[in-house]
Amino acid sequence: MAAMIEAKGLTRCFGGLRAVDGVDFTLESGEIHGLIGPNGAGKTTFVSLLSGRVPVQSGTIRLQGEDITQLPAHQRVRKGVAYTFQITSVYPRLSVFDNVALASQSHSAGNVAEGVAEALAKVGLTGLEQAIAGTLSYGHQRLLEVAMGLALKPLVLILDEPTQGLASGEIDGFKTLIRSLVPNTTILLIEHNMDVVMDLAHRITVLNFGQVLAIGTPTQIRQNRAVQEAYLGGDDAAG
Amino acid sequence: MSAGTKAWGLHLLVLALVFLAQFVLPSYHATNLARIMVLAVFAMGYNLAFGYTGLLSLGHALFFAAGLYGMGLPIWHLEVAAFPALILGLLAGGVMAGLVGILALRTAGVSFMIVTLMFAQAGYLTLLYLNSWTGGDEGFVVARSARVLFGFDLASDTPRFIAAFVLFAAGLLLCLWLVRSPFGRVMVAMRENEERSRMLGYDPFRVKLITLILSGVYAGGAGAAYGLLFGYVGGSFATIQYSILPMLYVLLGGAGTVLGPFLGALLMFYLIDITSGYTDAYFFVVGAALVALVLFAPKGILGSLRERVLQWLP
Numbered sequence: 001m002a003a004m005i006e007a008k009g010l011t012r013c014f015g016g017l018r019a020v021d022g023v024d025f026t027l028e029s030g031e032i033h034g035l036i037g038p039n040g041a042g043k044t045t046f047v048s049l050l051s052g053r054v055p056v057q058s059g060t061i062r063l064q065g066e067d068i069t070q071l072p073a074h075q076r077v078r079k080g081v082a083y084t085f086q087i088t089s090v091y092p093r094l095s096v097f098d099n100v101a102l103a104s105q106s107h108s109a110g111n112v113a114e115g116v117a118e119a120l121a122k123v124g125l126t127g128l129e130q131a132i133a134g135t136l137s138y139g140h141q142r143l144l145e146v147a148m149g150l151a152l153k154p155l156v157l158i159l160d161e162p163t164q165g166l167a168s169g170e171i172d173g174f175k176t177l178i179r180s181l182v183p184n185t186t187i188l189l190i191e192h193n194m195d196v197v198m199d200l201a202h203r204i205t206v207l208n209f210g211q212v213l214a215i216g217t218p219t220q221i222r223q224n225r226a227v228q229e230a231y232l233g234g235d236d237a238a239g
Numbered sequence: 240m241s242a243g244t245k246a247w248g249l250h251l252l253v254l255a256l257v258f259l260a261q262f263v264l265p266s267y268h269a270t271n272l273a274r275i276m277v278l279a280v281f282a283m284g285y286n287l288a289f290g291y292t293g294l295l296s297l298g299h300a301l302f303f304a305a306g307l308y309g310m311g312l313p314i315w316h317l318e319v320a321a322f323p324a325l326i327l328g329l330l331a332g333g334v335m336a337g338l339v340g341i342l343a344l345r346t347a348g349v350s351f352m353i354v355t356l357m358f359a360q361a362g363y364l365t366l367l368y369l370n371s372w373t374g375g376d377e378g379f380v381v382a383r384s385a386r387v388l389f390g391f392d393l394a395s396d397t398p399r400f401i402a403a404f405v406l407f408a409a410g411l412l413l414c415l416w417l418v419r420s421p422f423g424r425v426m427v428a429m430r431e432n433e434e435r436s437r438m439l440g441y442d443p444f445r446v447k448l449i450t451l452i453l454s455g456v457y458a459g460g461a462g463a464a465y466g467l468l469f470g471y472v473g474g475s476f477a478t479i480q481y482s483i484l485p486m487l488y489v490l491l492g493g494a495g496t497v498l499g500p501f502l503g504a505l506l507m508f509y510l511i512d513i514t515s516g517y518t519d520a521y522f523f524v525v526g527a528a529l530v531a532l533v534l535f536a537p538k539g540i541l542g543s544l545r546e547r548v549l550q551w552l553p
Contacts, residue, residue, distance in 0.1 A: 051438070072442070073437050073438060074440050074442045074443075075442075077437075077438060078440045082438075085438070091428060091432055092431075094427065101421075101424060106439045109421070112421065
């Protein structure tokens with residue numbers, strides 16, 4: 001598999017804190033890659049560096065071989081790196097249609113209505129086009145957020161804790177949705193829910209104190225002694 | 240009937256009623272209406288920046304004055320004809336907004352208000368400082384002979400009303416088309432959540448600069464038309480009062496509605512016109528009206544109406 005995103009030596013400090021500290025990372029094309037780590041491990045900062053929301057202090061980021069380290073966030077989005085927010089960040093006063101249309105027309109000026117319908121169908125929100133986004137249930141707002149990401153037709157979709165606050169039934173639907181996106185879209189998934197990550201991810205990267213602690217398949221990560229000690233809490237692992 | 244059909248229908252109906260008003264109104268009120276239409280164009284420009292894109296500027300008097308002087312100075316010093324002077328005024332408003340925007344849009348919120356206010360004050364003081372060119376405080380009268388557009392004498396009632404109406408109609412329809420276009424959607428997105436919009440691939444600086452330039456073109460066009468139709472160019476149009484007026488019109492009529500600026504200008508104009516006939520303290524009445532507005536209809540008249548009954552109103 002070819003590398004979709006390749007990061008080398010990424011570093012970002014906030015004051016004295018090295019939030020991301022020399023991280024090397026490869027996202028293979030077409031995979032679902034899980035990113036886990038204890039609170040404060042630097043996960044959100046790391047994906048903010050990838051998406052351009054936070055500028056890189058040192059290191060490089062390549063998207064399909066092209067150096068995008070210095071590109072501002074909006075240009076990275078146009079190149080195919082989409083980011084969905086950890087805290088639901090839809091436009092609450094606009095209609096569902098307008099929310100998704102903003103993403104769709106950003107990707108192509110062509111048939112916006114078609115792009116919106118397609119993205120809403122994928123997440124199962126068809127029929128709610130005219131609803132005001134802020135009046136949707138929390139679970140639906142999360143799905144709307146994902147639909148906005150999909151409507152950008154990205155190469156890489158970065159999902160920051162997408163299942164947070166979802167009911168268990170909704171989580172099953174979400175897992176099916178994510179599986180249906182690969183290999184056309186490459187997924188980078190930050191997730192606290194271990195069952196979801198272990199179930200979905202092809203490979204997992206574990207961050208701790210801003211550094212890579214381990215990379216491997218879900219089975220390898222489960223068996224990794226360092227991960228168990230740092231993150232899962234030794235023998236009584238469960239999460 | 241689709242929301243689009245209803246929206247175009249309503250706006251065309253309003254235009255038709257305004258056009259026909261000249262045949263029934265007495266001359267005094269017809270002239271007032273011409274004045275209101277020009278001021279409404281100014282407010283429409285302000286509304287694009289403030290109502291739709293969330294740019295709260297306190298410096299729009301500068302763009303209005305740029306249009307006024309961009310039209311008036313070439314007529315006075317170079318004896319340019321009315322139509323090219325009008326275009327020059329329009330462009331002057333856009334260029335001035337672009338220059339201010341490049342610098343001021345590095346800030347946001349309260350800082351943006353202060354920076355735009357400072358630019359407008361600097362512009363006003365520059366007009367006074369260059370008084371041998373600009374006429375300073377007293378300004379100058381636009382020569383009656385220069386106020387002829389395509390053979391029509393703009394100093395007489397009917398051509399003046401029609402000229403104001405053409406500008407108003409063009410401004411209103413362009414505004415309606417713009418806010419219903421994909422770019423209009425992006426303008427609103429900037430107002431609602433700039434960071435989210437950036438992460439959908441939009442450059443906030445670029446979107447806001449384009450909007451501010453458009454807003455400046457509206458203000459410049461209104462300024463140029465005002466000078467040409469009513470025959471006077473003066474420094475008082477560059478004062479803070481002319482930055483506040485369009486904001487009041489927009490707040491009263493409804494920020495982020497296409498007809499709001501016109502409705503606000505109409506009501507505010509007559510509020511001042513009528514109350515000043517009874518008392519010198521008419522600004523007190525204006526203040527009371529604004530307090531009532533903030534308390535009972537903070538989204539303005541059409542904003543509140545849209546919220547409750549007319550969801551399709553653009």
